[in-house]
Amino acid sequence: xxxxxxxxxxxxxxxxxxxxxxxxxxxxxxxxxxxxxxxxxxxxxxxxxxxxxxxxxxxxxxxxxxxxxxxxxxxxxxxxxxxxxxxxxxxxxxxxxxxxxxxxxxxxxxxxxxxxxxxxxxxxxxxxxxxxxxxxxxxxxxxxxxxxxxxxxxxxxxxxxxxxxxxxxxxxxxxxxxxxxxxxxxxxxxxxxxxxxxxxxxxxxxxxxxxxxxxxxxxxxxxxxxxxxxxxxxxxxxxxxxxxxxxxxxxxxxxxxxxxxxxxxxxxxxxxxxxxxxxxxxxxxxxxxxxxxxxxxxxxxxxxxxxxxxxxxxxxxxxxxxxxxxxxxxxxxxxxxxxxxxxxxxxxxxxxxxxxxxxxxxxxxxxxxxxxxxxxxxxxxxxxxxxxxxxxxxxxxxxxxxxxxxxxxxxxxxxxxxxxxxxxxxxxxxxxxxxxxxxxxxxxxxxxxxxxxxxxxxxxxxxxxxxxxxxxxxxxxxxxxxxxxxxxxxxxxxxxxxxxxxxxxxxxxxxxxxxxxxxxxxxxxxxxxxxxxxxxxxxxxxxxxxxxxxxxxxxxxxxxxxxxxxxxxxxxxxxxxxxxxxxxxxxxxxxxxxxxxxxxxxxxxxxxxxxxxxxxxxxxxxxxxxxxxxxxxxxxxxxxxxxxxxxxxxxxxxxxxxxxx
Amino acid sequence: xxxxxxxxxxxxxxxxxxxxxxxxxxxxxxxxxxxxxxxxxxxxxxxxxxxxxxxxxxxxxxxxxxxxxxxxxxxxxxxxxxxxxxxxxxxxxxxxxxxxxxxxxxxxxxxxxxxxxxxxxxxxxxxxxxxxxxxxxxxxxxxxxxxxxxxxxxxxxxxxxxxxxxxxxxxxxxxxxxxxxxxxxxxxxxxxxxxxxxxx
Numbered sequence: 001x002x003x004x005x006x007x008x009x010x011x012x013x014x015x016x017x018x019x020x021x022x023x024x025x026x027x028x029x030x031x032x033x034x035x036x037x038x039x040x041x042x043x044x045x046x047x048x049x050x051x052x053x054x055x056x057x058x059x060x061x062x063x064x065x066x067x068x069x070x071x072x073x074x075x076x077x078x079x080x081x082x083x084x085x086x087x088x089x090x091x092x093x094x095x096x097x098x099x100x101x102x103x104x105x106x107x108x109x110x111x112x113x114x115x116x117x118x119x120x121x122x123x124x125x126x127x128x129x130x131x132x133x134x135x136x137x138x139x140x141x142x143x144x145x146x147x148x149x150x151x152x153x154x155x156x157x158x159x160x161x162x163x164x165x166x167x168x169x170x171x172x173x174x175x176x177x178x179x180x181x182x183x184x185x186x187x188x189x190x191x192x193x194x195x196x197x198x199x200x201x202x203x204x205x206x207x208x209x210x211x212x213x214x215x216x217x218x219x220x221x222x223x224x225x226x227x228x229x230x231x232x233x234x235x236x237x238x239x240x241x242x243x244x245x246x247x248x249x250x251x252x253x254x255x256x257x258x259x260x261x262x263x264x265x266x267x268x269x270x271x272x273x274x275x276x277x278x279x280x281x282x283x284x285x286x287x288x289x290x291x292x293x294x295x296x297x298x299x300x301x302x303x304x305x306x307x308x309x310x311x312x313x314x315x316x317x318x319x320x321x322x323x324x325x326x327x328x329x330x331x332x333x334x335x336x337x338x339x340x341x342x343x344x345x346x347x348x349x350x351x352x353x354x355x356x357x358x359x360x361x362x363x364x365x366x367x368x369x370x371x372x373x374x375x376x377x378x379x380x381x382x383x384x385x386x387x388x389x390x391x392x393x394x395x396x397x398x399x400x401x402x403x404x405x406x407x408x409x410x411x412x413x414x415x416x417x418x419x420x421x422x423x424x425x426x427x428x429x430x431x432x433x434x435x436x437x438x439x440x441x442x443x444x445x446x447x448x449x450x451x452x453x454x455x456x457x458x459x460x461x462x463x464x465x466x467x468x469x470x471x472x473x474x475x476x477x478x479x480x481x482x483x484x485x486x487x488x489x490x491x492x493x494x495x496x497x498x499x500x501x502x503x504x505x506x507x508x509x510x511x512x513x514x515x516x517x518x519x520x521x522x523x524x525x526x527x528x529x530x531x532x533x534x535x536x537x538x539x540x541x542x543x544x545x546x547x548x549x550x551x552x553x554x555x556x557x558x559x560x561x562x563x564x565x566x567x568x569x570x571x572x573x574x575x576x577x578x579x580x581x582x583x584x585x586x587x588x589x590x591x592x593x594x595x596x597x598x599x600x601x602x603x604x605x606x607x608x609x610x611x612x613x614x615x616x617x618x619x620x621x622x623x624x625x626x627x628x629x630x631x632x633x634x635x636x637x638x639x640x641x642x643x644x645x646x647x648x649x650x651x652x653x654x655x656x657x658x659x660x661x
Numbered sequence: 662x663x664x665x666x667x668x669x670x671x672x673x674x675x676x677x678x679x680x681x682x683x684x685x686x687x688x689x690x691x692x693x694x695x696x697x698x699x700x701x702x703x704x705x706x707x708x709x710x711x712x713x714x715x716x717x718x719x720x721x722x723x724x725x726x727x728x729x730x731x732x733x734x735x736x737x738x739x740x741x742x743x744x745x746x747x748x749x750x751x752x753x754x755x756x757x758x759x760x761x762x763x764x765x766x767x768x769x770x771x772x773x774x775x776x777x778x779x780x781x782x783x784x785x786x787x788x789x790x791x792x793x794x795x796x797x798x799x800x801x802x803x804x805x806x807x808x809x810x811x812x813x814x815x816x817x818x819x820x821x822x823x824x825x826x827x828x829x830x831x832x833x834x835x836x837x838x839x840x841x842x843x844x845x846x847x848x849x850x851x852x853x854x855x856x857x858x859x860x861x
Contacts, residue, residue: 041692043688043689043692043698043700045702171699171726200701200726200727203701203702204699204700204701204702204726205688205698205699205700205701205702206697206698206699206700206723206726207692207697207698277725277726280724280725280726281724281725281727283724283725284724284725284729285725285729347727349725349727349729350725350727350729351727351729351730354729387742387745387746387777388742388766388768388769388773388774388775388776389768389774390675390710390711390712390743390766390768391711391766391768392676392710392711393710393711393766393767395710428767428768428771428773429767429771597770597771600767602710602766602767604767604770605765605770606765606769606770606772609772621772623770623772625770630806
């Protein structure tokens, strides 16, 4: 396979574009273009391409837990016939399901985001000793640039750690091709294979020419073989040398295979070693430079790289994120530059690469003048300097708004948070979330905040905030640990019946599976009871009914034992949510008190500000507001914060003949 | 290098405005014409009111999916401050088409930041060709705020390396397949956007 396997599509000369203002072309000219039949050229995201590749490879079982940027892989996979697909409750389970399916003789697949493999790694580190029967492929999507993640870890480490090969596509077309290749490699070498993706693969669309599905079923099915499948110390000890031998065979294969081509180039001042989307950035920036492109990036073909080094003045490794190849190439005694000149965080897009290489060649301004390495160089501004940021916000009418409104009004708290939309509660205007580590961590961290408290915090109330999906992913164990160890924690379990942050996927709290079919619907009250919370310490509350929520919170934080407050309103993005008639502001009644702004709903805007001096001489900032009735869903939360009853249904103002938005 | 001429379109706005759909239609049109096309999708948490940008690149062969800074041919700004945010990505002879309807984020409502007085004027200071108009008003007149998307596509249609008719056809085809009732109104929206170019 090659990275340029697309048949070159030649456009008529009239289409060779020279400048914007000469671009108006006649339809008749364009009709002369004769593209491939539409069916052969599909426009797919990397995620869609991976799903297609897995299906074509004859994969029969695919599992995942949603996580940006990998979520859509399973959503697309679920649309194909002949492949069982599921939302697993966490990544470790998804890998275990895939391992079982592989041992049963089917080709099997799981997908996750980078931090998901941390969770699944316990399974991976022993699965690598067991090996496979049907090909086993683990797609891991790194969030290079941290678009929606708590860290930027480099999943290529797992190849080194688990001694398994890593394939790295550099666009959607390759994602499709390499997914198919991954299953073949897995069987050829009896190993799980990691397909390393990044956000720039998952969420970039390109042209893919898909093929047909080829069925794969191991004729013998599952075999009982304790020596290779039951990893007791005795059995595992025998498997370890085999794992190392396998790694050596793949290392040899890496030197010889077509997955790691050298692209010759006429400009021999610098040669590049690169993989993944960085390869495209290199080709875009330096089209004439020699490049070795690593489709199979672990184990790296060190002798091939040595050969390339001998033909260029300098060799540069362009890898996102950590200097892994660089370290290994240097250890092999090959002179190479890497993170000395390129940033260790963020994408290595042309905007980062070009200035760095120009500096190396002495063709750029001195380093002092040049831009420092930045994870998001695109957001640098000149004319728009000091432009406000537009960080992600909670949605209009989100059920979490009322919860954070209440939390922000309760004093003397330590609030451990978790992974989900509700992590945004750490921001303005609520500032009501104090920690965020990893999935489920709110539970353990809360107990630690309780048990580790010092004298100064003797009266602090410890609160943990966790969503339904995160609770089922890894939070339930933490709750059991709290009750078992007699912790004093008030838990807010925000059940919005969906995996909200990734787009509202189904889970046991929605009672529907990946295919939208009805299935087991978890009862959180029963679960919490079973995990040791006293029935009288469990409350179910509608988070839009602020007085009830306040009351439950205030009572439970005073009690010295674990309690759980379950909020029960759905995510506004899913079909359980019912839109109500919108609200508007009666401008004559609005006193500018700002209370409604503390809700943090993005449908509320300030129209004017005033500073008044109160009788006691203190200044007070007033802000008069308006509601964007076009987006308001009538959740009835902000009216409850409005003393003068200035927030009223749109209908009423119309009755009175007033102008509405 | 110049042989492989790539057209670079940067669509910028806010989650929920239809930025991704506009980019998708542009990309699909280019694809149908036989170009190689790449298009970035939403980065992460965008549906929560954050900044959304989509890079659409097409030509003989597209390598990196990210438009290098200073190489954008057309900036489609669904919101004036967001258009300003990306103006430095344009080439000196590029064009910006801006919807004038402001959307203030909560950080502005809370008084933590100011919204610029006149983002479009700041853009014009760079010497770049900027067209700004109230796409929201056009959409409202036609009776549906969601038409902003089609209005914006109509407005840039004269600047594309293919006929405006082809883009219009691609939009209408999409609606024929999904929401046939909306075909006619989208055609009007497209033409209204296209006509506005002459007046701003």
